[in-house]
Amino acid sequence: MFEDEDIEGEVTRGARALVICPDIRGQRRSEDPENRLEEARGLALAIGIVVADAFVLPIRNVRPGTLFGEGQIDRIATSCTLEEAELVIIDASISAIQQRNLEERLKRKVIDRTGLILEIFGERAATAEGRLQVELAHLDYQASRLVRSWTHLERQRGGFGFLGGPGETQIEADRRMIRSRMGRLRRDLEQVRKTRELHRKRRGRAPWPVIALVGYTNAGKSTLFNRLTGSDVMAEDLLFATLDPTMRAIRLPGVEKSILSDTVGFISDLPTQLVAAFRATLEEVTAADVILHVRDMANPANATQKQQVIGVLTDLGVIDGEDGQSDMPIIEVWNKFDLIDADRRAELLGLAEHSDDVVAISAESGFGVDDLLDKLGEMLTEGARVHHLTLPASDGQRIAWLHAHGEVIGDEDAGEGEVGPLRRIDVRLTEKELGRFEALET
Numbered sequence: 001m002f003e004d005e006d007i008e009g010e011v012t013r014g015a016r017a018l019v020i021c022p023d024i025r026g027q028r029r030s031e032d033p034e035n036r037l038e039e040a041r042g043l044a045l046a047i048g049i050v051v052a053d054a055f056v057l058p059i060r061n062v063r064p065g066t067l068f069g070e071g072q073i074d075r076i077a078t079s080c081t082l083e084e085a086e087l088v089i090i091d092a093s094i095s096a097i098q099q100r101n102l103e104e105r106l107k108r109k110v111i112d113r114t115g116l117i118l119e120i121f122g123e124r125a126a127t128a129e130g131r132l133q134v135e136l137a138h139l140d141y142q143a144s145r146l147v148r149s150w151t152h153l154e155r156q157r158g159g160f161g162f163l164g165g166p167g168e169t170q171i172e173a174d175r176r177m178i179r180s181r182m183g184r185l186r187r188d189l190e191q192v193r194k195t196r197e198l199h200r201k202r203r204g205r206a207p208w209p210v211i212a213l214v215g216y217t218n219a220g221k222s223t224l225f226n227r228l229t230g231s232d233v234m235a236e237d238l239l240f241a242t243l244d245p246t247m248r249a250i251r252l253p254g255v256e257k258s259i260l261s262d263t264v265g266f267i268s269d270l271p272t273q274l275v276a277a278f279r280a281t282l283e284e285v286t287a288a289d290v291i292l293h294v295r296d297m298a299n300p301a302n303a304t305q306k307q308q309v310i311g312v313l314t315d316l317g318v319i320d321g322e323d324g325q326s327d328m329p330i331i332e333v334w335n336k337f338d339l340i341d342a343d344r345r346a347e348l349l350g351l352a353e354h355s356d357d358v359v360a361i362s363a364e365s366g367f368g369v370d371d372l373l374d375k376l377g378e379m380l381t382e383g384a385r386v387h388h389l390t391l392p393a394s395d396g397q398r399i400a401w402l403h404a405h406g407e408v409i410g411d412e413d414a415g416e417g418e419v420g421p422l423r424r425i426d427v428r429l430t431e432k433e434l435g436r437f438e439a440l441e442t
């Protein structure tokens with residue numbers, strides 16, 4: 001039926017798969033296994049896999065070789081036959097040995113959660129940087145598999161015993177190749193990172209505040225981004241629809257122009273390889289003036305998802321791990337309000353109204369979006385006070401900047417200075433805007 005070659009190679013679109021969520025006893029999973037199963041199903045769909053069946057398997061004792069017990073493996077095998085599944089997805093991190101043993105027993109390709117997420121990211125990466133990051137993560141994953149699946153590969157390649165066989169030589173060669181490729185990728189990424197930092201510095205000096213959208217995958221970040229900017233970035237009912245950061249200008253009450261930035265969504269148990277690889281992208285968030293944390297309030301797992309997002313923000317240093325405080329303002333955007341039933345909606349609206357940093361919206365219908373814009377405008381102009389500035393009348397650009405960004409209260413001639421006529425401008429600005437003004441080129 002299935003030859004060995006069939007279980008090697010890439011995950012293919014349209015493949016029929018079984019999705020299995022091991023519920024390991026004693027392993028503190030914050031989430032209900034049924035929710036996890038739903039999410040795993042979503043991950044499979046995100047890459048065009050047909051989910052033939054999906055179920056939770058409770059595990060009392062982890063078998064080091066196969067994870068599942070004998071009876072469970074039989075059950076999986078039967079389901080595979082009944083459902084004509086050619087692929088088995090295990091929603092957990094499994095070792096290379098477990099993967100190989102399961103593949104041998106089931107005569108089907110088996111991938112784990114990390115493998116699946118890497119496949120999705122591989123398919124989505126569109127920019128040069130995104131591709132470098134995903135490839136690096138992938139190689140890192142492969143390298144760890146090579147080391148750990150040593151015995152299996154050695155056997156497969158027909159080595160002559162334990163040491164010095166051709167199998168081992170091959171693995172050594174593969175490993176060397178992977179390492180040298182990873183070294184190259186790291187250098188390339190370092191270059192990209194430097195360029196990005198330069199851009200950020202330049203932007204830092206640029207006069208516009210930055211608002212970053214963050215949130216669990218599928219929360220509705222891109223839908224909100226599109227609504228606020230009138231653009232058309234990919235927003236779909238797909239996990240990880242967005243991978244590369246996108247920025248557009250928006251207008252807010254009292255703020256002539258600011259930049260809205262959309263980026264990759266978060267997920268629980270994001271493979272460590274990916275977190276490391278995407279650090280540079282996520283670092284954009286740390287340079288923002290305001291963070292919008294978009295939440296899918298219609299998702300039953302939304303409280304756990306919030307904790308996951310806070311965890312990533314803490315890793316990035318946006319939120320202090322000790323006191324849970326953040327350096328920059330974070331607005332919680334309670335999204336998908338149109339999907340919530342009337343009673344719950346009333347209850348949540350009550351809560352949102354009593355909180356300074358929560359806005360309830362529907363990015364889809366537009367409900368609450370004006371309130372969100374008002375709040376953002378308020379936040380960016382908060383703490384503004386009047387500054388009395390004197391500058392050369394010939395400095396048209398900076399004077400125009402003040403008129404565009406601040407509320408100019410007075411503007412009059414202020415006599416002659418060394419460089420010619422002067423103007424005195426009384427303008428209401430926030431500290432941040434004043435900093436930006438001072439950083440403008442004269």
Ligand SMILES: Nc1nc2c(ncn2[C@@H]2O[C@H](COP(=O)(O)OP(=O)(O)OP(=O)(O)O)[C@@H](O)[C@H]2O)c(=O)[nH]1
Nearest residue numbers: 218219220221222223236237240241242265363364
């Ligand atoms: N009913 C309803 N659906 C929404 C709302 N906001 C977003 N959606 C839907 O939710 C799905 C995910 O939206 P996206 O905007 O792609 O989510 P995202 O946060 O950008 O997701 P990733 O890029 O995958 O991290 C899409 O099918 C949207 O149409 C909303 O307010 N109401």
Ligand SMILES: [Mg+2]
Nearest residue numbers: 221222241242
């Ligand atoms: Mg998106």
